[in-house]
Amino acid sequence: MSDPWDGTAGQATRGRTTRLPGEPRSRADGIRPPGGRAAARAASHSRGGSRSRRRNRPVGRGRRFLKTAAITLSVLVMITAGAGWWFYEHLNGNINSVSLDGKGGTEKADAFGRTPINILVMGSDGRTSKADCKLGGGCSKTGVQTGSNADVEMVVHISADRSNATVMSIPRDTMTKVPACTDSATGQSTPGYYGQINSALEYGPACQVATVHQLTGIPIDHFVKLDFSGVVKMSDAVGGVSVCVSDDVYDTYSHLKLSKGTHTLKGVAALEFVRSRHGFGDGSDLGRTVSQHIFLSAMIRKFKSAGTLTDPAAVYDLADAATKALTVDDGLDSVKKLISLAADVNKVPTRRMTFTTMQTAPDPTNKERVVVGPGARTLFTTMANDQSLTTGSGNKSAAASATAEATATAPAVPASQIAVTVENGTTITGRASAVATALTDQGFNSGTTTANAPSPATTTTLTYGTGQKAQAQTVAKTLGLSASHLKQGTGTGLTLVVGGDWPSGTRYPGGASSSAPADTKAAVGGAHAQTADQAKTCAKVSPYKTVSLNGVAMTPSQAYAAARNKPDSDS
Known part of the structure; x- marks a missing residue:
């Protein structure tokens, strides 16, 4: 059995049974010479100095190798840490934020001190960049524009206990009172007026939030604004979104062209789908909200899939695209805050995410516009009172549990x-x-x-x-x-x-609450309610003559058949 010595000459062995030339027998028997290890090392040097030097060289190279490896490892650690810091700072630098100035009201905590989260998600129609002009069109005469409307508005409610969520779309053609507002970025202001709800964005995101809060009574903590190019970036980053259409469809306005069945949409094709209002339903904004719910449900399912969130490259692409694509309030102005929000959303099962559209009625003074309809106030109350619209398994909200x-x-x-x-x-x-x-x-x-x-x-x-x-x-x-x-x-x-x-x-x-719970059955009546787990739901192609091709009015399916030479959006 060998045992290392401590000296600079490297390793030697004790208790050898074979004598070295000229070595006394007592040494071979395991008895050390007088003077101990120091004397033994001196004797070894005097007898075989060259051999000792040869023994030194391999150990010296090993130590130099270890030293080099240690330095290299340290450098790698520093580079990795630096890259992580750069990545974090890079993502934070992508984020554009605006203060709400308290215009959305304040959420109240439940009996356990937990608070719901309410977010106004806005899809802007602004042509405020060359990229958006190219995607949205309409800039041939005006060039890049400055103003924008909130053509997509969804109030996203996440319950205090994170067991359920409600997403309510507000049609862009809804007429309502816009309060007095001043855009902190441009200084543009209004004393307030009665008009189309999506126009409030002209006075800044905070004004749009204040308008929706005033209409619904729902406290709104945050907002997220997305433009045309943002939809393209997000759909690409997630690797495409799978949607289904009930029939052949060609919306000659949004340019969406798809055959009947299921398709994976990326980039411009995804934008064409969520912008299409003439292709689905009755050809109005009401039909578009339903198809947008189908798209978002599919995107949420994709986000939650293991393949998306466990792939580092996919996560980076998604994070980079999201932070570049979004404008948010200052309560969501860092990667850490956005990650926390994403974690809260991820806690909600898809079967307990309910998508609805605010109930409307025709505007008595303008048939092209709508007003708040029967049942809408009840839907507003369920969200303001933190009531779930689902009856699936899982933890109940505080309001439901008490009764x-x-x-x-x-x-x-x-x-x-x-x-x-x-x-x-x-x-x-x-x-x-x-x-x-x-x-x-x-x-x-x-x-x-x-x-x-x-x-x-x-x-x-x-x-x-x-x-x-x-x-x-x-x-x-x-x-x-x-x-x-x-x-x-x-x-x-x-x-x-x-x-x-x-x-x-x-x-x-x-x-359970200072506010009486609303009638949830009435809340979803006429609201086109569906949950995010309904993967087989197809967007209903409009049976009406809602589009025009070569000056001839026709249905979207007829337009598809007539435009044989135009490639499909996902081709």
């Missing part, structure tokens, strides 16, 4: 179909009237009445007749009553007795 007992066993009944007799069982004047007014203000039937209870009541109760449990649960959900307050009676109708345990206010003490 789960009262609502779990039967489907919701619209408030407009429910009348309640509210009786005052307290000694406080006006209690029944206050609660009844709160119910009618929330959309309950005008047949709701008030009365004094036959006798004083210490506990609040809601009694319902046979087959009316679902109606009682709707009332309970609105007022914050738990299942313990409900009981079935022998008569008909609903009778709410306000007891001594509810001396003030229009919501039962300890209810």
Whole structure:
């Protein structure tokens, strides 16, 4: 067995059984000569100096190699760290941000201190660069332009518990009140006016946020703005987005041309798809919002796929493209903040991401425009109250959890179909009237009445007749009553007795929220609701003559057949 010595001559061995020439037998037997290791090393040098020097050389080369390797490794570490820092700073330098100045309102925390996130996503039609002029057209006479409209507007709501999300599109043709605004970048201002909602972007992103907040009542924390070239960059970075169309389609305005079936769209083809308003639905902006939801759902599924987020090259391309393509508020003005937002979005399962379009009605003064329609206010309220529009598995939102007992066993009944007799069982004047007014203000039937209870009541109760449990649960959900307050009676109708345990206010003490939950069934009525996991959904090609080819009006499918010489968008 060998054992290294400590000396500069390198390695030697102790306890050898073979004697060196001239070496005493006692050394070979394992007994060291007088003087210990120092004497032994001196004796070795005197006997075989040249041999010792030859032994030194290999060890010297090894040490020089190790030293060189260590230096090289240190340099590599420094280069890698430097590249990482450069990459981080490079991405931060890409980001363009604008302050909201508090114009979007403030989110309220839930009972656990968690806050929802609401983001206004805007797609700008601006031709503010040569690239956007080339992609969007319309610059042949005007050249590069300065102003822009928010032709795409989506309010993205991520619940406080990150279990669900709602995306609501607001059609660009919606008429509304634009508040007084001043663009911090250009100084352009307006005292406020009634006009098309997408025009507010002329006065800066903060004005567009303020307009949407005023219309919906939804607090908006952040915004993200994307232009034509940004859509191209993002679709390329993710490696293309898979979409399906129900029939052959050629939108002669956006130039989208696709055969029936599924296609992977990149670059300009992706932009043509999301811009197409004449190709889908009824040929208006309402049909376009639905096809945009299909596109975004597919992109979200692609983001969540392991192949996208585990490929370093893909992640770099995506991060570089995103930071170059987006304008954001100053609450999202760093890579760290954007990564945090992406992580929050990633927590939400696709089956619990609901895409909707704000319900509209024709503008009485202009058939080419729309106004807020029936059901829209209820949709706004679900988002403002952090209510989920999905019923899939997963954690419930705070608002839903507190009244789960009262609502779990039967489907919701619209408030407009429910009348309640509210009786005052307290000694406080006006209690029944206050609660009844709160119910009618929330959309309950005008047949709701008030009365004094036959006798004083210490506990609040809601009694319902046979087959009316679902109606009682709707009332309970609105007022914050738990299942313990409900009981079935022998008569008909609903009778709410306000007891001594509810001396003030229009919501039962300890209810889940200061705002009454909205009717989620009514919220999605006419809203074209779909969830992001619906991978087989195809964009419905318009059956109407919404396009024109060579001066002849025709359907998008007829235009496809007539334009045989034009290549498809994905060819």
